[in-house]
Amino acid sequence: MDVLNAWQDILGSENVLTDAVALQAAKTATFATTQRVLAVIRPDNLQDVQACVRIANQYKTPIYPVSCGKNWGLGSRVPVQDNCVILELNRLNRIVDYNEKLAYITVEPGVTFRQVYEYLREQKSNLFISVIGGSPNSSVVGNTLERGDGIGPYGDRLTYVCGFEVVLPTGECIHTGFGRFANAQTTSVSRWGVGPYLDGIFTQSNLGIVTKLTMWLMPIPKYFQTFTCVIQDGSRLANVVDTVQRLVLQETLKSNSFSFWNCYKFLARQGQYPWKVMAGKTPLSLKDLKGVEPWLGSGALYSASREQGLAERQVIEEALKGQVEQLIFTDSESYSGLFNESLFIGVPSDTNIKSTYWRKKIKIPSSLNPDRDRCGVFWLCPVFPFDGQLIAEIVPVLESIIKSYQFEPNIAINCTSGRSLHMFIALMYDRDVEGEDRLAMECYDSLLQRLIQQGYIPYRLGIQSMNALPAAQDDYGKLIRTLKQGLDPNNILAPGRYDFRSDWSD
Ligand SMILES: Cc1cc2nc3c(=O)[nH]c(=O)nc-3n(C[C@H](O)[C@H](O)[C@H](O)COP(=O)(O)OP(=O)(O)OC[C@H]3O[C@@H](n4cnc5c(N)ncnc54)[C@H](O)[C@@H]3O)c2cc1C
Incomplete structure (x- = not known):
């Protein structure tokens, strides 16, 4: 293909990948996809990127930029549309x-x-x-x-x-x-x-x-504390959510510094599916096994001094008193290791990635790659007003949809600000089990439709759902179309990605 030769002239043949193994990996996500990938091209610097883009225009070949391509649960490296070339930017790593x-x-x-x-x-x-x-x-x-x-x-x-x-x-x-x-x-x-x-x-x-x-x-704060607590079951969630909302709004708790995890999210982080206990059956229901489905709260406090930290801790203890159990604080003075191990203080960890192997029957490998290992993962990311009653009502609705498809409802809620909450719903399954790819996709679609119906639009989309949102009721689509036509007259850049032109009509 002339276009590949043109890219090879700029990047060298070693940075224009067309072999079957590379292309198979590039078109593999954590759920079923059908898109073909024509090649993967790997520029090294700004000038390379510009040259690659000009060639894409010259040959009218669509390119799909990714940085490190770890968009697991939302499409990995796979382009939204068929027959794109992936422009992989991980050599620009300065x-x-x-x-x-x-x-x-x-x-x-x-x-x-x-x-x-x-x-x-x-x-x-x-x-x-x-x-x-x-x-x-x-x-x-x-x-x-x-x-x-x-x-x-x-x-x-x-x-x-x-x-x-x-x-x-x-x-x-x-x-x-x-x-x-x-x-x-x-x-x-x-x-x-x-x-x-x-x-x-x-x-x-x-x-x-x-x-x-x-x-x-x-x-890095002078005095840093993390804390956890247990909410005995979902029926208590409404009050706790409202208490935490007040704490975040008044900034005792900072934004993105407190989250709620349900028990399935927690279990998937701790290990793999209990195949023995369940005698090989799915799904796991803690309600059936133990009678309760508790939630876990975890947060962090960033303080300029010990005195300030202890005062903030007291405010939290008083606010949550009687609403949660096992409220436990750890502070950086009595345990300096906190600075080396907490995600809240910027220490990256792949512990959560292990949870993508939840339903897999293989041992979790040392090098984690959910695409390669056919871990099934979908993320669905709705945003809600920060309101306890609403959360207490919507969570059981979502859980029952997920359970009806025979998956565990794996749900986390992050306190994004004093006004809104981001919810992360994960569907974790095994792509090697026949029919599960289809079932998980159907489950995802029904959750999404339900959320949209109630007016809770996701703030982020997977590649499979870029077309799933309702049409705009105003001229938004027209504006996007004008921008796209002006900036990308040949329509070569990431066609379909958050591409809300389709609702445009003149
Ligand atoms: C267990 C688990 C936990 C996760 N936790 C989180 C979390 O806490 N927070 C979170 O946000 N996500 C989370 N994710 C989702 C995802 O892994 C991350 O969002 C990750 O950062 C995306 O991969 P990446 O950074 O390599 O981006 P990429 O895959 O490189 O990029 C994402 C997309 O952005 C576009 N893009 C990338 N680079 C460019 C560029 N330079 N120019 C133009 N467009 C570009 C492309 O369309 C690309 O597909 C989690 C996933 C899993 C499986």
């Missing part, structure tokens, strides 16, 4: 800038959370990056562009990033914020720049390829 005083780091798309963590350790930095519960080998840029969920006070990605470098679908390059000015001194410390604010349109979209961005880092 930490471009870091400033301890002003607390930021500038990274390329191949830079992983683990890499930033290790780099900051080497620098003896007093800062940490908000990590995710997913793979330490995920991309800081990729997670941001999906508007993923970070852990801890800086977890709301778009609030803490700026200074994007973007290759447009025509191959031109722009810098957001103040970055377009030759001598700008404030690109990494000020988000808005001067003029229209553009960063947002390059997230959850197909309007550009981000080749660099700055993420702000949080100071």
Whole structure:
């Protein structure tokens, strides 16, 4: 193919992959997909990316950029549409800038959370990056562009990033914020720049390829505490959720610093399905086995002194008194190891990834790869108002849909702000069990339809559901179409990705 030769001339043949093994891996997600991938191309720097994009335009060949490609549960590396070429950016893995005083780091798309963590350790930095519960080998840029969920006070990605470098679908390059000015001194410390604010349109979209961005880092607090508690069963959730809402709104608890996990989420993190106890049958029902389905709460406190920390702890203890059990705090003075092991303080861990092997009958391997090992995973990510009554009503509805498809309802709820909650529903299954791919997809679809019906639209989508949302009731689709046509006249960049043009009519 001429287009492949053209890319080979720029990147070398070793960075234009067309062999069957590479293509099979590239089109494999944690659920069933049918998209074919024509090739995987691997640029090394900004100029390569621009050249690759220009060639894609010349030959009208669609490309699908990924950073580290660990979008497990939402599509992995698989393009939304058939017959794309994957533009893999993990060779752009440089930490471009870091400033301890002003607390930021500038990274390329191949830079992983683990890499930033290790780099900051080497620098003896007093800062940490908000990590995710997913793979330490995920991309800081990729997670941001999906508007993923970070852990801890800086977890709301778009609030803490700026200074994007973007290759447009025509191959031109722009810098957001103040970055377009030759001598700008404030690109990494000020988000808005001067003029229209553009960063947002390059997230959850197909309007550009981000080749660099700055993420702000949080100071490691003088006194740090984590805590856990048990909520005996779902019927008590309403009060506890409302109590926590007040604590988050008044900022005793910071945003993204407290989450609720149901027992199935917790069990899947601790180990694999209890095949022996269940005599090989699925699903597991703790209600049938033990009579209760408890929830676990866990949070963190970031304080400038011991005194402040203890006062905050007291506020929490008083607020949760009588509502939760086993409220246990651990603090960094009595246990300094906390700084080396808590996700809340930016220590990445692949413990949660092990939960993708929940229903697998193989031993969890040392090198985790749910795509390769045919772990079935779907994430469904709705957002809700932070309201206890609502959560107490909606959770049983969702649980009963999931149970009716013979899966365990694996649910976590993250306190994103004092006003909203992000829910993560995981369908974990074994792709090697016949029929489960189909069943899980059907289960996902019914959950999604139910949520949409009630007005709870997901804040993030998997590749299989980019078309599943209702049409806009205004001219949103028309605006997106205008932007897309203006920026990508040949429609070569990530067709279908958060591509809400379809509802447009003139
Ligand atoms: C057990 C488990 C736990 C998880 N926990 C979390 C969590 O706590 N928070 C969370 O957010 N996610 C979580 N995830 C989901 C997912 O693994 C992460 O979001 C991960 O960051 C995505 O992979 P990545 O960073 O390698 O991004 P990629 O896969 O590289 O990128 C994601 C998508 O963004 C687009 N994109 C990527 N890079 C670019 C670019 N440079 N320019 C333009 N578009 C681009 C592409 O469409 C790509 O498909 C979890 C997954 C699992 C299985």
